[in-house]
C-alpha cells in the first residue's frame with residue numbers, strides 16, 4: 001500500500017548450494033561477497049589477476065576456482081554461461097559495468113558492487129540465525145542505512161531463533177497430522193510462539209518444547225474470537241504494541257475509511273482485509289451487518305480483528321459491537337487506542353487542559369441527526385474554564401459556532417480545527433468562534449477533522465524548528 005515512486009527491488013531467497021557463481025575481482029570487495037557465497041555453499045569461480053590473502057587461502061584449500069587472470073570481454077563471455085549469478089566486484093567501475101552489461105545480455109542476474117544502476121540484483125544486509133534469514137535492503141539507495149537497520153533488528157532477534165526454527169521444522173509433520181485444518185495449525189503455532197514452549201526450544205530443550213506443543217494441540221479448540229482494537233488517529237507510530245501484535249496475528253481485518261493506508265500496511269500480509277465503510281454506490285454497512293459479519297467469522301473459527309480509528313470506545317460504536325458479541329457468546333478483547341482528541345492535541349501543540357484556563361475537557365459529537373438538527377448540551381458546553389472537543393463536526397461547524405455564541409461564549413472565544421491530525425498531511429487552523437467557519441470553508445477543510453474550542457488554543461506551542 002506504500003506509494004512506490006521508484007521501481008522497487010523484489011526480495012527473494014535463492015538456493016545456491018552446488019551452483020556456479022562467477023565473481024569478477026580478487027580484492028577485498030570480492031572477498032566479502034565470496035565469504036557470503038561460500039557460507040551458502042555456492043561453487044565460486046573467480047576471474048582476477050591478483051587474489052587478496054583470504055581469497056588466496058580459499059583457492060589453496062580448493063574452495064574457489066580461479067578460472068582466468070583478466071576480465072576481458074572474451075573471457076567474461078566464455079565464463080558466464082551456466083552461472084546462476086554474477087558478481088562484478090573489482091575496484092574498477094568500468095570493468096564492473098562491462099561485466100554487468102555482458103551478464104544482462106545473457107539474462108544472468110548480476111550485481112555490480114556498490115553500483116545499483118547497471119545491476120539486476122543487489123545483495124541486502126543480512127541477519128543470520130540458523131535457518132532464519134532476515135534481509136534488509138534500501139534498494140541500493142543507502143547501504144549504510146541498511147547496515148544501521150540491521151544492527152537495530154539484530155539486537156531484537158534472540159540468539160536461539162535458529163534453534164527455534166529447526167524445532168518448528170522438525171515438528172511440522174507432527175502438527176500437520178494432528179491439525180489438518182490450516183487455520184487451526186496456525187493458531188497452534190502462534191499460541192506456541194507466545195508461550196514457554198518457544199523459549200524452551202530457543203534454549204535447546206526440545207523435550208520440554210514438544211510437551212508444551214502437545215499440550216497446546218490438545219487444548220486449543222477451533223474457537224474464533226474478536227479483537228476490537230483502536231488504531232489511533234493515523235500515524236502508525238501511535239499504534240500500541242498490543243494492537244501491532246494482534247494485527248500480526250489476525251486471520252481477517254474489518255476496517256473502515258478512518259483507517260489510513262499506512263496503518264493497514266502493518267497488518268499481516270496474508271490476512272484478509274474486509275472494508276466495511278462507506279462505498280461509492282452504497283452507504284456505510286449498517287452496524288447490524290457489521291456485527292453479524294464479526295459473529296459469522298468468529299463462529300467459523302477465525303481470529304477477527306475489528307480495527308477502528310482512534311479508540312474503539314470513543315464515538316466508535318465499540319460498545320454496541322461487544323454487546324452483540326456477548327449475546328452470541330463470542331470471546332473478545334478490547335484494546336484501547338489513542339483517541340483523535342489526544343492525537344490531534346499533541347500533534348497540533350494544543351494542550352487539552354491548562355492550569356490557568358481549562359480545568360475540564362468535554363468530548364462531544366457534532367454529528368447532526370437525520371433531520372439536520374444538533375442536539376447537544378449547549379449550556380454545559382458554552383462555559384469558560386474548560387475545553388470542548390468536537391468529533392464529527394466539520395459539516396456542522398457554522399451551526400456549532402453559532403450555537404455556542406448564542407449560549408453565551410463571546411465570538412472572540414478561541415477555537416481551532418485539526419484536519420487529518422497526526423498524519424503527514426495534517427493541517428491546523430486556529431481562530432475564534434466568529435471566524436473559524438469562514439477560515440475552514442476557505443481552506444476546504446474536510447473530514448476527518450476535530451474541533452477544539454477553548455482558551456487552550458491560545459496556549460498552542462510549536463517546537464522550535
Ligand code: SAH
Nearest residue numbers: 233310311316339340391392421448449450
Ligand atoms: N473512535 C475515534 C472517533 C471516531 S468518530 C477516536 O477515538 O478518535 C470519527 C471522528 O473522529 C471524525 O469525524 C473526526 O472528528 C475524528 N477523527 C478521527 N481521526 C482523526 C484525525 N486523524 N484527525 C482529526 N480528526 C479525527
